[in-house]
Amino acid sequence: MVQINLPSNSKVQKGTYYKDKTYSKNIRKVNVYRWDPSSGENPRIDTYEMDMDNCPSKVLDLLNKIKNEIDSSLAYRRSCSHGVCGSCAMNIDGKNGLACTKAHAEIKGDINIYPLPHLKVKKDLIGDLSGLYKQYESIEPWLKTNTKVEDTEIIQSKKDREKLDGAYECIMCACCSTSCPSYWWNGDKYLGPAVLLQAYRWIVDSRDDERKERLKKVADELKLYRCHTIMNCTSACPKGLNPAKAIAELKKMLATS
Ligand code: SF4
Numbered sequence: 001m002v003q004i005n006l007p008s009n010s011k012v013q014k015g016t017y018y019k020d021k022t023y024s025k026n027i028r029k030v031n032v033y034r035w036d037p038s039s040g041e042n043p044r045i046d047t048y049e050m051d052m053d054n055c056p057s058k059v060l061d062l063l064n065k066i067k068n069e070i071d072s073s074l075a076y077r078r079s080c081s082h083g084v085c086g087s088c089a090m091n092i093d094g095k096n097g098l099a100c101t102k103a104h105a106e107i108k109g110d111i112n113i114y115p116l117p118h119l120k121v122k123k124d125l126i127g128d129l130s131g132l133y134k135q136y137e138s139i140e141p142w143l144k145t146n147t148k149v150e151d152t153e154i155i156q157s158k159k160d161r162e163k164l165d166g167a168y169e170c171i172m173c174a175c176c177s178t179s180c181p182s183y184w185w186n187g188d189k190y191l192g193p194a195v196l197l198q199a200y201r202w203i204v205d206s207r208d209d210e211r212k213e214r215l216k217k218v219a220d221e222l223k224l225y226r227c228h229t230i231m232n233c234t235s236a237c238p239k240g241l242n243p244a245k246a247i248a249e250l251k252k253m254l255a256t257s
């Protein structure tokens, strides 16, 4: 029988326990994954007792409070705080989501916060998305037209515009791709739901003249057909989008073209 052991420096250890100093009667424990590659130490889980009477409602507010008031060394990404930029995506209470839109009141018991799964960790809650961005670049996510249209709008019918609904809203947060088992195991070759949804967005855009070439580019055993319709991606999307359906549409287009 094959025996697989994790390298000892990858084992997550118990970290520091930060006791509440405010004497609050409304305390919750927040467990946060910590890892600093420059320290040479193992990853650890630090626990913070949080005064919930003085904390706004979202998980991002908890992290901001930890960083501002308890432990300034905590690293995480955020920008808009309104579910628009996608940068605060992380694994919260066992599910991928946006820290700025997830209410901590929805979580029962201790609040567990980890980086997005199956990414290399850069530091603490920051996953390395460079591979995903390279894949995004590979689908050439910009309008390609054969006609010169520098000064005028390219008109779309209402019906054609509606074809972009469910795709243009994607904020590239990567919650879907990092919840997809096929992407976990083949992330270097399989494009994954986030990038395939974007590929679909340009393929169905009536203003684009490279539909055929774009379709041909994704028609690949590894890039597209590694999707086995497990649907984790769709249930993970914090914007309520359905990347699995877009992938199925791409397969249908290829089967009928
Ligand atoms: S439907 Fe496809 S893309 Fe979505 S989680 Fe499943 S395998 Fe991944």
Ligand code: SF4
Binding pocket: 169, 170, 171, 172, 173, 174, 175, 176, 177, 193, 194, 197, 236, 237, 238, 239, 240, 241, 242, 243
């Ligand atoms: S489809 Fe949803 S989960 Fe995936 S990148 Fe776009 S917004 Fe994020």
Ligand code: FES
Binding pocket: 077, 078, 079, 080, 081, 082, 083, 084, 085, 086, 087, 088, 089, 098, 099, 100, 101
């Ligand atoms: S901070 Fe922009 S989506 Fe959360």
